[in-house]
Amino acid sequence: MIIEKIKIGGFGKFKNFECSLCKGLQIVYGKNESGKSTIMDFIMLMFYSRLSGEKAGKRDKEIRQKYLPWGGGKMSGTIEFIYDNRRYLLTKEFHADTPNKDKIIFRDLSIGESVSLGQKQEVGEWLFDLDLKGFERSGFIKDVGTDVFNNASNKKDSLSDRIFKIVTGQERENVSEGLVIKKLDDAIKDIEKNKGKLNILENEIYEIKSKIFKINQQVQLQDEYKKQIEILIKRIKYKRDLKRKLEYCILLEKLNNLKEIKLYIESIENIKKSIVSEKITYEEFLLFFKEIKDLKNDIDCKEKVLGEFTGLDDDISVVSDNDFEVFEKAKTRVQKLKDTVFSLSGMGFEKLSDNKKQENDIKNKLQSHYSGTKEITKKKFLSKICLGIGSLAGISIGLVLKNIFFAFLFGVFFFLICFLVYKSFSSKLSKLNRERIDLESDFNELSYKNKMTEESFKKILLDTDINCNKLDYEYILEAIREKISEQESCINSILIQYDCKNENDFEILYAKSRNKNLSLKRSGEMSYEIEGLKSKFLISLQKIFKEEVDSNNYFLGCEKYSYICSKIKDLENLENIVSTKSVLAGKSEFDIKNIDNTIVSILEEIKKYKYNNDVRIDKDEIEKELKILEGERLEEKYYEIKSKISLIDEDAGGLEILLKNKYSKLSGIKSYLKSLNIAKQVFEESVREIRKDVVPLLDLKASEIFSKLTDSKYDLIRIQKDYTFFVGDNVSYTSLSSGTVDQAYLSLRMAMSEIISRGSHIPFFMDDILMQYDDYRLGITLKFLDEYFSCEEKQFQAVIFTCHDNILEFIKDYNCNIVYL
């Protein structure tokens, strides 16, 4: 592309300004504030109305305000240029604020037609397929390498990194790829890390689910309680119904009972009326009748006794009282004697004589013992004396022999002999004494026993009235037997006299004979008494029943009496029934009026139950069932379960909604996480790609330019994978002089321009980038630029904006167009 003519109608300080440019390298010279930057901005705004980057809108406005024509009027201008062998004319009238309102005329002069731009499409984009930034990066160099380097140092960034950013566009975003990756990583970690957003949310979901589960369990439990309560309520109602029915039954029973009582009372009254005249009361009647009843009982009793007398046997023989007395005595005597014989046999009298003999034997033995003891006692005493004498005799013999030893020896010898004799007598005496004591004990025991037996014997004999001087068992037994025989013969003679077979017959006969005598006397007296009582009985009856009773006819009187008695009996029975029923009805007594009132009130009560009379109610069955129901403790169970029924505080529905929201949030986070990972992955791919595609090309082109700029001193620039930036044979840029760094930077920018513009040959605008070059470098650089941009094939155009005169001096050597401002 070659810009041939620039016409500025009004733009900042320029008004009706016009200049021509040509192919290849050229200089726009002007002092400071002469408008070099204004022209650069004018060219930029002609091709790109809208700025880009942060606060672009605001900057759009600002730049337009900045370049409002100083003398007033509209901002406008025209650029005439050749691009791709076609000539174009671009005329723009800038709006003071808004790029969209710019008036643009863009004509293709080769064909004489306007070029149609798309909506919001910039002229630059249409022509070069580059956005403003691309245009700026490829065509505008406003800084020098050392500035970049210094800025980079300030930002603690490497120069290579910064160049790479410029190449890749990161410079524009003011971020590094590392920072972008870090942001993405941080965001991923923020979600994924332990206790990160995902973890927290999953825990919250777990908690909500647990709560819902718990609520569901509670609901289930509460339902169970509710069902149990319903069953219990039904049972309790049923029980109450049964109780009601029972009450109803009891009322019915009470009613029937009262009705029966009423009937009985009426019967009682009727009976009373039938037996009692109106003049006396029934109670008075009963008092009279009691007397009659007593009389009748007396009569009956006496007649019965009289009947007994009249039934006695007339053939009975009369037994004299004397005979009976003799009989009785003899019988008693026999019995006593027999008892004595029986007693004697059990008391050991038959051994008495043997025991006496034994007693005498022991007595004799004791006597002989006493004499033996006396004799041994004497001998013992003598041996004691001999002991003393013997000892003395021994000592005396020794003394006689005038030998003390012999005296002692003889003394001891005689003492020992005498002592042994003495000891022998002592032991004999002890033995005799022990035997004597045993004998004395036996004697005393036997003697006491015999004495007691004798006394018993004597007593029995005295009781049986038997005189006997000799206490001999056999003898005495014989005497008793004789006595028994005497008495028995007496009894037998009496039995024969009264023709009785045995003693019992005689005794019965005596009893009958005795009764017969008494009865005959008593029956006479009794008949008289009975007649008197009967007469009294009939009189009494007549007093009550008047003519109904004949005072002379006891039989008829008795009939009337029996009739009345039966009626009274009936009354008593009825009264008993009434009394029992009254007790059942809860009262001690009733009268008719009372009963009627009670019946009415019961009927009223019964009505309340509203039971159909047809309903058959079995009271026993109800009571049985109620007993079972009472055993079931229904009310107790009801309150127990009722107390367990509680309000579930948490709202399951609310929790479900919350859970749904959390799940939705979880899904959101997960999808965001996926997106983050994808973004990171794609971003990394992009970085790899840009390095792979751009960096080698950049190295190649920059090396070619750098070699020419440094007069082949350095033929290589390499940007490493880690962005380490080397020149020549692995010389780090940090070791280079600032001039070489500027040259390296220019090389890279020019290489970049070629890459970015992709052969569009966009004009290259350099704003005083050569000011720090020394003369040598300036010469070489201008030479290179002249050659580079004068290339016929490339149709290049480069404009150096400068205020430095030395550049004008150097450029003289080259056929360069110079525009003075």
Add this chain to the structure above:
Amino acid sequence: MNKIKILHCSDIHLGSKFRGLDDFKSSQRNIEIKNTFIETLNICHEEGVDVLLIAGDFFDSIYIDNITVNEIKHCMSKYKFKIVISPGNHDPFTSDSPYNSKWPDNVYIFKSNNVKYFHFEDINTRIFGNAFTNTYLKGENINFEKDLARENSDTLDIGIFHAEVISAEKENLYSPVTIEKIRSSRLDYIAFGHVHKRTPVQVIGKTSYSYCGCLEGRGFDETGDKGFYIGYISKGFVDLEFRTVCKRKYLDCTVNIGNCLNSLEACEKINSKLKESFGEDFNRHFYRVTLIGEISDEYLLDVKDIEAKMNSVFYIRAIDKTEPFLDLRSINLGTDLKSIFIKKMMSRIEGSVSAEEKIIENQALKIGLKAFMGEVKYSDN
């Protein structure tokens, strides 16, 4: 013909807590809800309503403060019309619920799970209903066929239930009522509560029914106009109209902030859109504003910043659904990292096999571009 005037409201949730609102606004909102109900009572009085039906969740919880309950009782006692309440899952009838206390004589409260009725002979009307006695109520308690109305009777039979109308029998803890049950009920009208979104008055068989929704919205799941049904009911004829009484509404709005280059510009657009859609006094409402449009990657959108700047509105929540402005021509031409990244992402998006994948990759593109400008950590917005 017997004809009565009713007012059907439900789900008032007195004493409710408002998540997302600060204490002051939460308390202000509670007072507003109470005042809306009191205003409703006044409307009943002024318009000669015979029966006010409150179909459950009158209170947000049974643990409501006594001061509010007493104030409500006092207000109710001033009027003659009948008030029938069917306690719901939020305010079940329990031993310690405010319902288990002395209420004015004109207030009738159902106390049992099972369907009972109040017979108002003076207006020849029976009101059938039941009560939650816990925070849930399974469906078996409502058995219209067994319990309800008499055929060929001149008496008006109206139902009031806090229940969930479902199309078929299924497990549900909120007193589910099937359409078939409604059909077989033979009630003249059923005033339902529980669902906070109003339904039109529908007719099945001889029975009309509706959910009137809540009196005041309490969240963005309860958007739009809120109020009650008021009108006449006679045998076989229901003439009810919906009337809005809410003090504030929860509203959703989508605003295109495309081309905006900063929060101020975005706020201006939002403001003008809200004013245009909801009138001059738009700022009394609650808004959930979804921001759409393509915005330049030069502008790093911060919804919190926008929310803070829109502080003249009672409540606003902004949701960022904007897309980055992608100048495809420029991207295609670009050789810079961002352009390459976008191109690669676009290629991936085009090759997506599922909609879900496409959404995730679109989001990846947005995140990647945002990473050039600022933080990309996940936030609820």
